[in-house]
Amino acid sequence: MSDADQTDQQGQADHTGETLGGPRPDPSTTASKDPEDWVTGDEPMTGPQRSYLDTLAREAGEELPADLTKAEASEHIDRLQQQTGRGTDSAS
Template structure:
């Protein structure tokens, strides 16, 4: 590469590229798919710790599970 040419920029470090920012679960292209095994396990654990067994629903999709996990984490102080 000559000095006149610049190295290609990394799109993940470009401040104008927002593709790597956290998206709202409602905007996920796969949000309507069934929740993952990891989500199910974590949601079940959080539900039990919060003494809210009704918070766990095995039929939630990925986006709904993510939102419920966030809410339970916030309630329990495990946020962040």
């Protein structure tokens, strides 16, 4: 069993060394795969994608189909973030 798979006596995963939050990576220097090339891109969008996409679409005044794939949802999220200003670093 790997370190990432270890759990304590209460069944909680050991996330020692992991962090959440922090600065977002600079997209211009971060290697990323085109959603079209994702191995799981044709699977249904995830719950978090659906929730965030719903929020973005409402803010943008758009309606989107609810049966998007992960890759399609990601592309809409990127587009709507630009359109609404969400997800952009406005601290600079």
